[in-house]
Amino acid sequence: MLESRTTPSIFTLSNLRVDKNRPEIFAVTSGKGGVGKTNISVNLALLLRRLKKNVLLVDADIHLGNVDLLLGIRPSATLAEVMSGEKTLADIIVKGPTGIDVLPASSAVLDMIDAEDQVIKRLGDAFLGFEHNYDLVIVDTGAGIGRNVTSFSLGADKVIVVVTPDPASIADAYGVIKILLQKAPELPLMLVTNMVHSEDEGENLFKKMNLMVQRFLHNKIVFGGAILRDEVIQDAVRRQTPVVLEYPNSRPANALKLMTRNLLKLPSKDASDRQSLFDGVREHRHTTIGKINDQTS
Numbered sequence: 001m002l003e004s005r006t007t008p009s010i011f012t013l014s015n016l017r018v019d020k021n022r023p024e025i026f027a028v029t030s031g032k033g034g035v036g037k038t039n040i041s042v043n044l045a046l047l048l049r050r051l052k053k054n055v056l057l058v059d060a061d062i063h064l065g066n067v068d069l070l071l072g073i074r075p076s077a078t079l080a081e082v083m084s085g086e087k088t089l090a091d092i093i094v095k096g097p098t099g100i101d102v103l104p105a106s107s108a109v110l111d112m113i114d115a116e117d118q119v120i121k122r123l124g125d126a127f128l129g130f131e132h133n134y135d136l137v138i139v140d141t142g143a144g145i146g147r148n149v150t151s152f153s154l155g156a157d158k159v160i161v162v163v164t165p166d167p168a169s170i171a172d173a174y175g176v177i178k179i180l181l182q183k184a185p186e187l188p189l190m191l192v193t194n195m196v197h198s199e200d201e202g203e204n205l206f207k208k209m210n211l212m213v214q215r216f217l218h219n220k221i222v223f224g225g226a227i228l229r230d231e232v233i234q235d236a237v238r239r240q241t242p243v244v245l246e247y248p249n250s251r252p253a254n255a256l257k258l259m260t261r262n263l264l265k266l267p268s269k270d271a272s273d274r275q276s277l278f279d280g281v282r283e284h285r286h287t288t289i290g291k292i293n294d295q296t297s
């Protein structure tokens, strides 16, 4: 059972990098919106925090940017004010439950991608000094393959792609995986199947997608686990309290623990040349946008 496999859990099995030069960066992305990215990002951040790690959760989804809603916190200022020089990064961080830090969503996060190199460089420099405070950075990206989304994923050390059994979600998740692996064949990609009706359904969905990745992209993805469709998640969202805090022993909470453990076990790509999250974003923001449903090449 899931429960018995996950109970000793992430506390014993983490292989977090010890390199203190910069935090490890995890991105959570998807092809389609509404598949559970924010729910997964928030709970992942909280589970990693339990390892006594300093965790920064970056809300990079401005369209449905709802990390603050899910956590019941209220941002006072945004990245826009950092870019204009009115505030520092430390000023805009909001404290979340259990001591995680949240960088709230802002359209400036996306404007940044289109900003002049100088502006990005300034932000990158600001972030460089700032992110030493953290062991781990989790980026909740938007959905799709716009460069503002993919540049965050390509700038990460590991990426979680979230998919549901909905055919549109499957097609679009494949589109995202394809773009990411074409740009970065070494990027560790973990597929999490969400809102499934059984663990078997989730695992079969993974196998199906991995077969496509092997056949058409000559690469592979890793299974992060299946999260059942469960009312406790909707309930937690309504209460603005993440499920791992509100219902720590529920099946979704246990699946999220297993996912976290799988993520930590996954080896990071070698990105020793890159120093900060924004370096990665800068490097990849000129990524061309592909066609999301082209599944044959």
Ligand SMILES: Nc1ncnc2c1ncn2[C@@H]1O[C@H](COP(=O)(O)OP(=O)(O)O)[C@@H](O)[C@H]1O
Residues within 6 Å of the ligand: 030, 032, 033, 034, 035, 036, 037, 038, 039, 040, 064, 066, 194, 195, 196, 227, 228, 229, 230, 231, 233, 234, 237, 252
């Ligand atoms: N496993 C699940 N079971 C039931 N509802 C879920 C599950 N995962 C997510 N949801 C619901 O789906 C909605 C979208 O989730 P969210 O995390 O905001 O998606 P995204 O960030 O991908 O847009 C939320 O209202 C959430 O309550």
Ligand SMILES: [Mg+2]
Residues within 6 Å of the ligand: 037, 038, 039, 061, 064, 065, 066, 140
């Ligand atoms: Mg979201």
